[in-house]
Every structure is written in C-alpha cells, then in structure tokens.
Amino acid sequence: MRVLLISLISIFSSTIFADNHCSADISAADNMMFDKKEITVDSTCSSFTVNFNHKGKMPIQAGGHNVVIIESKNFNSIVSKIDMKLGADAGFLPDMPEVIAKTAIIGGGSVTKVSFDPSSMSKDSKYSFFCSFPGHYAIMKGNVKVM
Numbered sequence: 001m002r003v004l005l006i007s008l009i010s011i012f013s014s015t016i017f018a019d020n021h022c023s024a025d026i027s028a029a030d031n032m033m034f035d036k037k038e039i040t041v042d043s044t045c046s047s048f049t050v051n052f053n054h055k056g057k058m059p060i061q062a063g064g065h066n067v068v069i070i071e072s073k074n075f076n077s078i079v080s081k082i083d084m085k086l087g088a089d090a091g092f093l094p095d096m097p098e099v100i101a102k103t104a105i106i107g108g109g110s111v112t113k114v115s116f117d118p119s120s121m122s123k124d125s126k127y128s129f130f131c132s133f134p135g136h137y138a139i140m141k142g143n144v145k146v147m
C-alpha cells in the first residue's frame with residue numbers, strides 16, 4: 001500500500017513538472033516593468049503557454065500591457081507596426097508571421113494567456129518578449145531563452 005502511494009505521488013509530481021516546463025508566468029504592474037528579464041521556452045513542448053498577470057490598476061487604454069514573443073532580429077520592424085487602431089485584443093499589432101505569440105492587451109487586475117507551438121524556435125537564434133502597448137516596448141522587454 002505504501003509503495004503504491006509513493007508511486008502515485010511520483011507520477012503526480014512528474015506530471016506537474018512536465019506542465020511547468022511547458023509554461024511560463026510573467027507579470028507587470030503600473031510601473032511598466034515585467035517581473036522577469038528572461039523566460040525559458042522548452043522547444044520540445046507540443047504547446048507552450050505564457051500566463052500573463054497585470055497586477056496594476058491602470059485601465060487598458062491608459063496603461064494596458066501584454067506579452068509578445070518574437071525573434072529579436074524582427075523587433076524594430078514589428079514595433080514599427082504598432083497601431084492603436086488595431087485594438088487591444090490584437091495587441092495593437094497586425095497579424096504577421098514574424099509574431100510567434102502574443103496575448104491581448106489587458107488592464108490592471110486582469111490575467112490572460114497565450115499558447116503556441118514552440119517547435120520552430122531554435123537554440124541558435126535570439127528571441128525576445130516585449131509589451132506592444134504604444135511606447136512601452138522601449139523598456140518593457142526581456143530575453144526568451146530556448147532549450
């Protein structure tokens with residue numbers, strides 16, 4: 001009975017471990033700072049999820065935030081497409097293949113997430129995450145490490 005219980009516990013914890021490997025939690029607040037400078041994406045996951053929490057109080061139109069994942073070399077061309085007219089749900093960005101993943105822009109007190117297939121990401125390339133609210137990308141950004 002005791003052995004069975006231990007094996008059940010180890011199966012349960014390995015499931016949790018696998019889930020942790022295929023997701024990352026990021027938060028930001030009204031100070032326009034992400035709580036992390038780097039996240040790690042396991043490219044062997046069939047699906048990777050970014051959970052984003054806006055812990056501030058600012059409404060979407062004044063101080064919304066999101067998380068966009070891109071290859072770093074495309075940063076300038078992607079941020080040049082940011083346009084308020086495209087709407088918060090689209091992250092103020094048009095649909096373009098260079099965007100690997102993006103969440104909606106959310107206001108303070110909200111959470112959102114995005115899941116994507118990380119299999120095309122390579123350990124040999126550099127990736128970044130940033131917030132695509134107009135103007136925020138200058139400081140709201142970090143590295144995405146691929147393993």
Ligand SMILES: [Cu+2]
Nearest residue numbers: 065131133136
């Ligand atoms: Cu932001």
